[in-house]
Amino acid sequence: MTMLMSQSLMLWGLIATVCMTTILEASRGFGFSRMSLPFIMGSAFSGRRSNATVIGFALYMLGGWLFAFLYFLFFASVGIYTWWLGAIVGLVHGAFLLVCAIPLLPYVHPRMASEHHGVTARRQMEPPGFLAVNYGAQTALVTLIAQAVYGGVLGACVQIQQAMMN
Amino acid sequence: MHPHDFAVQARRTDAASAGHAPPAISDYALIGDCRVAALVSNAGSIDWLCLPHYSGPSVFAKLLDPNGGSCSIRPSVPFTVTRRYIEDTAVLETIFETNDGSARVLDCLPVLDGIGTVRPMREVLRIIEGIKGTVPFAALVDPRPDYARTKKVPKRRGRLGWAYLWKNEILNVHSDLDFSLHATAIEAAFTIGEGKRHYVSLAYSQGEMAIIPPLGAEANDRLEQTLAWWRKWSAQVVCKGPYRPQVVRSAVTLKLMTFILSGAIIAAPTTSLPEELGGSRNWDYRYCWLRDAGMTMEALVGLGITDDARAFLTWLLHATRQTQPRLQIMYDIYGRQNLEESELTHLSGYRNSRPVRIGNGAHSQQQLDVYGEVVHAAWVFSVAGGRLDAADARMLKGVGDIVCRKWREPDSGIWEKRGRQHHYTFSKVMCWVALDRLIKMHNDHTLVLDDVTSMQRERDAIYQVVEDLGFNASLNAYSKFFGSDRLDASLLLMPVMGYREASDERVASTFSLICDKLAKNGLLSRYEPEATDIRKNEGTFGICSFWAIQQLAMRGEFAEAEKRFVHLLSFGNDVGLFAEEIDAVSGEALGNFPQAFTHVGLINSALALEQARPVSAQEVKS
Incomplete structure (x- = not known):
């Protein structure tokens, strides 16, 4: 059963990542936020916008898959396989990103500027600020929704599979 | 200076x-x-x-x-x-x-x-x-x-x-x-x-x-x-002679108005700079007018800026796809058609020239000359060695079909007169140009027309109608529209567009009368106002004055053409830019600024002057 779950997780991870990415990118298109997590990831590895965008999307999809396994481990550890638990985990994950991980970026990202150190030839990207509010006032809300959808889709997929096996 | x-x-x-x-x-x-x-x-x-x-x-x-x-x-x-x-x-x-x-x-x-x-x-x-x-x-x-x-x-x-x-x-x-x-x-x-x-x-x-x-x-x-x-x-600009600095400045200005992401060239980067100070003739020119296409392509090709010429043609033929084969008179830089006009009432306007408008209500007008402009642009490009692909050829043939169907209809004319439509002589001439260029492209195998005979028949019919109804015998000149006794400077383009030779008697007499009746301080107005026209005191049009120079140069009257060209250059500002209009009395620039079409006129006039420049004895010797 675990083997079957692992294989399915590959697909669910992809579906959940696609949903989350679509929400985040659509939020940029509709003017809710200017943040692009794939671009942030990709630009850590390349100073070319074209390369950064492609690399970023590849890494982001890969990250989505890897996190799917972590989510599944959590579901298994508490023995609850539901969409709502997935959504809650996604919300917590999103809050962690916004409060802890993203504000740290100016200190670890090689191309991100900081308000304290200013701009250099290499560091020119706008820093996110607390809750990534620099990228738009609704960035935090959109990120939380996208993460909740990611977790919710994963949880729902596992829930459906469980129901089918029973 | x-x-x-x-x-x-x-x-x-x-x-x-x-x-x-x-x-x-x-x-x-x-x-x-x-x-x-x-x-x-x-x-x-x-x-x-x-x-x-x-x-x-x-x-x-x-x-x-x-x-x-x-x-x-x-x-x-x-x-x-x-x-x-x-x-x-x-x-x-x-x-x-x-x-x-x-x-x-x-x-x-x-x-x-x-x-x-x-x-x-x-x-x-x-x-x-x-x-x-x-x-x-x-x-x-x-x-x-x-x-x-x-x-x-x-x-x-x-x-x-x-x-x-x-x-x-x-x-x-x-x-x-x-x-x-x-x-x-x-x-x-x-x-x-x-x-x-x-x-x-x-x-x-x-x-x-x-x-x-x-x-x-x-x-x-x-x-x-x-x-x-x-x-x-700028180094790719091919232009010799004493006017190269002005031509390069105009080319750079044109490039500044070329949207690099689509190849579109806007008419001007501003909206609502008034055609009359304190007046209400304030329009949004931040769009692309097809009526400028043929002359613009001649300028780009004439200067050897082939990449920009290709991009511009691609925009012309593909950005207009949503309305093809019907063409609007203008589109935005991405080819979008709905340029709904509205007024920004909170803005006081340039020197209190209200209203400030965004969008342009003229976009829905019928203007038959645009078909000729687009086909002429494609022809100029192909004659210069540019390649048209199958989709381009299909689009152009579609334009030919629509011209055959529509040329008998009245339109709003090149100057986008709002209100009653007429059979504008220049619009008919440009319909003739559309069919003539298509036939030429068929003959040199640039494209293949399905029924070239009927297209020739339509082209000749247009010619006959223009000669019968567009030429006013009592004026001894082509008139603004059929049955009118008024003149229109757009008719100066007849020889430029190959409709008749510059030396032709009818063309020459029209030229003389236009220069006689539309000139103010060596500059030309665009047309004689009708009795009912409210636009009686508008400025002179830079482009019309350049058209006259082009025709003079084509006729071989180099000295007169150059004299007028130098006079016209003196109305540019300190960095060589021209607006749409020039106040003939004060010399002040009027209308949206800078104006692509005026700079296109400057380039084409300068190129025509260089072609007509007499060869000196020393050059002959060398």
Whole structure:
């Protein structure tokens, strides 16, 4: 059963990542936020916008898959396989990103500027600020929704599979 | 001033009044990056900038309202100013002279590779450099996004500068000057000494994270790269003779109005600069008019700018796809058709010339000449060695079919007269041009027409109708529309478009009468007003005056053509830019500025002059 779950997780991870990415990118298109997590990831590895965008999307999809396994481990550890638990985990994950991980970026990202150190030839990207509010006032809300959808889709997929096996 | 020389004219500008009295239209110069364009006054103020493209909402609109927003950098003591474009580029140099010293401001929008590097979507870079002594300056940045409908207080972001945020857009002001906040504006006072530089960078992003470009050496590099880009681009301009500087300036100006992402060329980067001061004839020209297509293509091909010619043709044939084979008279830079017109009642207009309009209600008019313009453009391109693909040929054949169906209908004419339609003679001539060029392209195997015989029959029928009804025997000239006794300067294009020879008797007599009746101070109006026409006092049209020169040159009357050309050049502003209209009495520029079509006329006239220039004995000998 675990083997079957692992294989399915590959697909669910992809579906959940696609949903989350679509929400985040659509939020940029509709003017809710200017943040692009794939671009942030990709630009850590390349100073070319074209390369950064492609690399970023590849890494982001890969990250989505890897996190799917972590989510599944959590579901298994508490023995609850539901969409709502997935959504809650996604919300917590999103809050962690916004409060802890993203504000740290100016200190670890090689191309991100900081308000304290200013701009250099290499560091020119706008820093996110607390809750990534620099990228738009609704960035935090959109990120939380996208993460909740990611977790919710994963949880729902596992829930459906469980129901089918029973 | 020697007409061949762009020596700049010094103008005394009192700092106490600068920024209060609205500058004349001709006091502006254009900078841009082939995506957006900004107008910089000779008092160092950017008074017009739309983002993220030419027809986007304004961020600086002081041009149209004192509260429209601006970015001003100028001495805080009385000064005189001279300015020029750095040779063959779109980088503007404004030199301020004061009692205690002089300094210059270099303005540009860096043209850089945004894919191979990480750059902001758009940037305005202003570099202030001390030349001699010391000069006290005042700088002010006061963006008013969305045509000044939005007022935003900027957020201070430490060493990253000040961020103006609205919707999903950001304008980040990064500078080594010590700006402080005053309401929605940030201001700085500073003194610059000899050899020192200060920088103000306005970086804009929409829907993506802001990139904040560095200052200092990196900003100098961006300036140098931009200068190099423009010089490389200008070097491809093929034009010899004494008027090369003016032609290159016109070509650069045309390039500044070419949207590099689609190849579209806008008519002008502004809206609602009045055709009459205080009047209501204020239109939005930040769109692409097909009526300009043929002449524009002739200019691009004539100058050897083949990449731009190809891009422009691609836009013409493909951006218009949604309405094909019917063509609108104008589209936006992406080929969008719905240019709904509205009025911005909160803006007072240039020198109180209301209303300020955005969008253009003329987009839904029927104008038959546009079909001829598009086919002529494709023909000019193909004759110059350009290749048309199968989709291009299909589109052009579709245009031929629609011309055969529609040429008998009345239209609004090249000047987009609102109200009653007529059978405009020039529109019929351009229908003839459309079919004639298609037949020519069929004959030289550029494309294959399904029924060339019937197209020839239609072409000849148009010709006959123009000769029977468009020529007014009592006037001994072609008239504005069938049955009219009024003249229209567009008919000067008949020989240029190959309808009849320049030496033809009817063409020559029409030319004489137009020059007789439409000329004011050596400049031509576009038409004789009708008895019911409200537009009785409009300015003269630069383009019409250039058409006359072109025809004279074609006829071999070089001396007269050159005399008129030199006279016309004297109406350009200190940096060689022309508006749509010229007030024949005061010589002031009127209407949207600068105007692509006028610069196209300048280029084509200069090329025609060079072709007609008599060969000197020494040249014959060599």
